[in-house]
Amino acid sequence: MRVLLLICGIASASLAQASELLIIASPQVPVSTITAEQLADIFTLKKTFWTRNIQVVPVNREASSEERETFSEQVFNLPPQELGEYWNRLRFQGKLPPLIQTSDQAVLSFVRSVPGAIGYINANQKPSGVKILLQIP
Amino acid sequence: MRHKLLAFGFFLLWLTFSAVCQAEGYELGQGWPVGDYLLSGYVNVELVDRFDAPTKLDLDDLSLFASGRINKWINPFLEAELSSYTLIQQGGGSGGGDFVVERFYNDTNITDQNTLRIGKMLTPLGYWNLVHAAPLIPIITRPYTTARGFEQYASGIGWLYDPERSGQSNWQLYWQPDTEWFKRPASQAPRSFSDVYGGHIDLPLGLLDKIGASFQHGQLIETGETFTLFGLNGNKTFGKLKLESEALTADFSGTVLPGATPRVHDYESGIFGLADYAITSKWHGILEGEYYLDHTVYNSSRTVLAAFAYKPSEPMVWKLEYIYQAGVSLSFATITTGWKASFSTLF
Secondary structure, three states, X not given: OHHHHHHHHHHHHHHHHHOOEEEEXXXXXXXXXXXXXXXXXXXXXXXXXXXXXXXXXXEEEOOOOHHHHHHHHHHHOOOHHHHHHHHHHHHHOOOOOOEEEOOHHHHHHHHHHOOOEEEEEEOOOOOOOOEEEEEEO | OHHHXXXXXXXXXXXXXXXXXXXXXXXXXXXXXXXXXXEEEEEEEEXXXXXXXXXXXXXXXXXXXXXXXXXXXXXXXXXXXXXEEEEEEOOOOOEEEEEEEXXXXXXXXXXXXXXXXXXXXXXXXXXXXXXXXXXXXXXXOOXXXXXXXXXXXXXXXXEEEOOOOOOOOEEEEEEEOOOOOOOOOOOOOOOOEEEEEEEEEEEEXXXXXXXXXXXXEEEEOOOOOEEEEEEEEEEEEEOOEEEEEEEEEEEEEOOOOXXXXXXXXXXXXXXXXXXXXXXXXXXXEEEEEEEEEOOOOOOOEEEEEEEEEEEEEOOEEEEEEEEEEEEOOOOOOOOOOEEEEEEEEEO
């Protein structure tokens, strides 16, 4: 029985961890923390510059990923499809929606190497060479 | 001409799909990044069964966008498309179609909130005109209210204000000092405009919901009349139900040029309302109704439309709709009684 409880505990802990995200950014960005509201402004393309010379470059996961679903629900309280629709409409209006990277490692590598980049990865990752601005939820 | 258009269409398809197929991690609908640029677009194929014309299958739109984000000063955007190409029709025949440069402009980010746009751009009159790509709109048949009575494109200069925080109002002003650049063919733009200026303001009610107001003033080249237009638009989501509406009214004045269609009203007005209910996450049921009074005919056009849409994935949509049109059939009519079906996807 104890073993069963232990297995359930480990399973639920790992599930909880999978639903947590780290917001990471390039070392060049001029902030060390960020609020959920500021994050929403960045991913809705409202805020496009960190400073006069550093553009904000938001990075997204693919639509089918668990991280994208968590991000959409935690930051915007919307299903990923509605947020995807919003970005598609912006793209048709000539704006560049967040770039897609298809794994945590790809997001990490991109954010590490592109000045102004900001993205999210699963909280079970141990990122290096980037700033961690926020953990959600 | 037909073969050139077909060749251009296949070139666009080859360019896009050969590129995206090689791109690691490419997802349909997300476009293809090339350095500081993003190549993307959409395709729309329509089956039209009007009661007053042969049934036909059209390549309604094959559209390619290229948008760049180079620096604060240089952010170009191009949209070119092959449109209204008949693939096959009852009784034989194919062809037609037009190559159109829909938009070509550069954005300069004066500040984070203020953008100077120079080139050929969509006019922000209502909401539909800004986002009219087939995969992004709920029905196949575009209401007259969203297209007929005003200049859809401004070739000149625009100023866009978009606040840094969500929830605050944004606005846009534009001025077209002369006529349209890369003029669209008469089949797509039966009215031509010059000396156009206008503006639009939006008040967001959420991420996707908003209400807006528009203004446009200009001159109709074919008739010599001047017009002043005011419009309102709004959309609001209530759970699975999305409601959307646009309305406009325009005053016309000035002496009509000899030989041009005389006006019978000094005004033109229209309104449509649309309800889109998400039956499931993939199936939608849609109802739409429209009233439109053209300033060159005595009677109005009334339309009722019922539709289903199936969205197997985010960028892709199948649509089926029945349109019932009553009252007068307008010149250059694009809405007539009958069935339409379509498939469209972003790429």
